[in-house]
Amino acid sequence: MTKHPFLAGWVSLASDAASSVSDARPIACPDCDLLTELPVLAPGQLARCPRCGHVLSVAYENPFSRALALAVAALAMLALALAFPFLSITASGISNGMTLIQTVSYLASYGANGIAFLVFMFVILVPVFMLLLILLLAGFLKAGRFHQRLLAPARWLFHLNGWAMVEVFAIGVIVSLVKLAAMAKVELGIAFWAYLAFSLLFLMAFSSLDRAAFWLAVERARYS
């Protein structure tokens, strides 16, 4: 534990709490500020705050390889979702296909630029940006390397959490289908299923990068 220079002086507070577990880290719960210890977790284990129940850390097997694989798969699915018809509608015997990008471009064509921008941000741009950050950061950490310049992108990744709304959009599609059911025949296109897969893969890719484990890996890569 003492090989990480900036923590060396502070770990003394954990020593009186019988730090028999070799690498347990002192940590404060971000939700209730309880001073506690984060034990070293085996893959599949999860640590909760003893007072408020907040999940402090979740351990995955090979988290960085996992995140990389899921992020690549998610981006491939998004490419399909953008390339193929998303929904098709049949009214008065004429069938037409709609693409994902048209949900944004038609809004803009009515001068609703604000809404068009927000939909584009939450549904496509933020998740894609997060996935690219995951590729970059997980790639370096998998190789056990980290550069000071990567600290800012790593902070962005964790601050963006919550602002990607892929799964909300997927539910929005279902709601739209029901709304239109009485009016016209609407069919789900390949791109819808691709987007659904994209949203699941995106959520799994991001959740592979546990906050505590990620920053511990950053610290090891920089100071070992």
Add this chain to the structure above:
Amino acid sequence: MTMRARDAGFQSCHTCLALVPVEESICPRCHSRLHVRIPNSLQRTVALLIAAAILYVPANVLPIMTTDQFGRSTDSTILGGVILLWNMGSYPVAIVILVASVLVPIGKILTVAALCWTVGSGQAVSARQRITLYRLTEFIGKWSMVDVFVVAILVALIQITGIIVIRPGAAALAFAGVVIVTMLAAESFDPRLIWDGPEEDAAAVTANAANNAATEEPT
């Protein structure tokens, strides 16, 4: 004996969870700015809640979309859409929209306001219950955006048929504003304040006094 990091002279980094002495202002691990608590958390949260409550009015009064059919324009509000769906017999979707678009935003504003009030006035309400409420509002936050996405999808999809035209209404942006501002309000509320009540502060003082007494004894 439970102890807050603050009482031990430490602060937790918001970004990377490093435990850092309170004297430091920049996290040595991830270079984020450090705070023992989010600065002016309650004031900021209340200000955002007021903004959300104001935006909630146009979001519900103005039309969220306008339908042009055979030269006739029909405006529909969020609540109007719910009633229409209910009359069509789509009860599950009507309930989803009613809950996600009408009840959740107002529920979130009231819940976070109640949390601010209990913290600000030092009310002794179960911390465990309050943190559960807080986590619920945090989790639910973005789901209210569903109605905005529905408008985006309907506008594009109906446009393609060329028979009917659906135009986005002013309420859509106001409503997106409500969702974004309430999400920011939940983010700016520091849940650790729930555990900063007078009892905890008193306990910390007595614990410190006991510690001091213990360390002074040998000399």
